[in-house]
């Protein structure tokens with residue numbers, strides 16, 4: 001069962017400069033001012049760590065930077081940021097079980113359910129789309145008006161463009177397991193999308209009878 005921990009970090013003052021340098025080295029495209037004013041800038045990062053990385057003390061265990069382009073850092077780097085001292089404020093969010101089924105009573109998902117879907121899906125779940133889940137709509141896979149519940153197993157992150165494609169373009173999808181989706185195009189092609197990426201399930205083209213087989 002996959003669990004993740006989101007650590008929101010707010011860094012200020014001189015430590016913020018070092019903190020930002022760490023973000024830059026991780027490849028963030030964020031424009032940084034470079035100001036040394038203590039109140040010039042606040043930085044919030046969402047860092048995902050496995051429970052094992054926290055408990056084993058393995059400084060080389062991978063951690064995932066959600067809003068810096070999905071870059072990997074190490075648990076040791078995260079530990080270094082957390083040690084930044086009194087000028088750095090570190091907020092640790094509760095562990096969310098990404099496989100649990102949460103329900104909301106109305107159309108709108110609760111903040112906890114929204115957070116769970118965003119952490120589970122990470123990006124828009126349309127094949128090959130990389131838009132961050134936090135900026136995506138939370139789509140009712142079975143529409144709300146058709147009786148679809150507002151729950152973990154019926155919500156998925158879709159960017160606005162692909163939400164429209166699903167609503168009006170004839171594309172359909174189902175959730176096989178938490179975070180794993182089977183998509184079908186209007187022409188019957190199929191793709192599997194999970195946390196590791198997209199797999200094309202369409203059968204290979206049948207060779208024409210006019211083409212002789214390879215010798």
Ligand SMILES: [Zn+2]
Nearest residue numbers: 124129159162
């Ligand atoms: Zn998308």
